[in-house]
């Protein structure tokens with residue numbers, strides 16, 4: 659059962675509460691940026707804040723005026739979000755961040771395209787933030803922890819308030835021209851993602867652009883926030899939890915089995931039991947069958 663609490667440090671063991679913030683992450687809002695007002699941005703992150711605010715306002719407008727855009731637009735919207743989600747879970751998360759498998763380069767870059775088109779950022783920064791999260795979980799050094807700043811900090815605010823993560827420290831293996839290329843593509847790709855629907859009319863703009871991007875953003879953010887809001891009862895535990903209903907927002911692609919994942923982070927499979935649907939894993943299994951995924955790590959799957 660999901661446990662909510664208003665005390666942001668209730669989840670972490672007392673001896674960890676007063677540890678200093680990871681000195682490698684510098685926010686211009688100070689050493690405890692979660693104490694700043696939510697609208698304040700750290701240096702260089704004002705565009706991130708304005709982008710997130712803008713897509714939310716546009717998504718609400720779209721929902722009010724174009725709630726039923728027709729089946730073609732709805733299918734296109736869900737398809738792009740589905741491919742973007744698969745790109746994040748199979749490529750960003752399981753392949754790049756945890757090296758739980760290797761993907762054929764063509765498949766890898768196709769997944770990166772769809773993940774970036776879905777607003778998930780460049781592969782190197784996603785990987786760096788995620789590795790930092792696993793490495794520092796349940797401490798003040800975890801950049802996106804609800805233990806540190808509460809629900810909204812973990813869900814969204816860290817994106818514009820926490821400060822930039824040093825890529826050379828967390829993902830030196832991604833310091834390659836192929837990933838630097840995608841970093842340079844981030845803004846143009848996001849512009850096409852946001853406005854490209856205009857070519858198909860105004861309802862298509864709202865659904866394929868801001869409404870899809872907002873839905874996909876929150877699906878991912880819930881993994882940072884509520885998937886880490888389980889009260890820690892025993893020493894050595896972390897706050898990660900499996901949340902069955904979150905599977906709907908993730909199109910049953912497996913990210914909602916977050917406790918399984920923290921228990922065996924190097925496993926390419928997140929859904930351990932038959933009923934824990936994990937389309938990310940099924941996709942990997944099929945890619946492996948045709949030789950497009952190799953070195954797939956399988957951890958023992960006892961829940």
Ligand SMILES: [Zn+2]
Pocket residue numbers: 791881886898916920
């Ligand atoms: Zn986690």
Ligand SMILES: [Zn+2]
Pocket residue numbers: 751755756788792919923
């Ligand atoms: Zn992970």
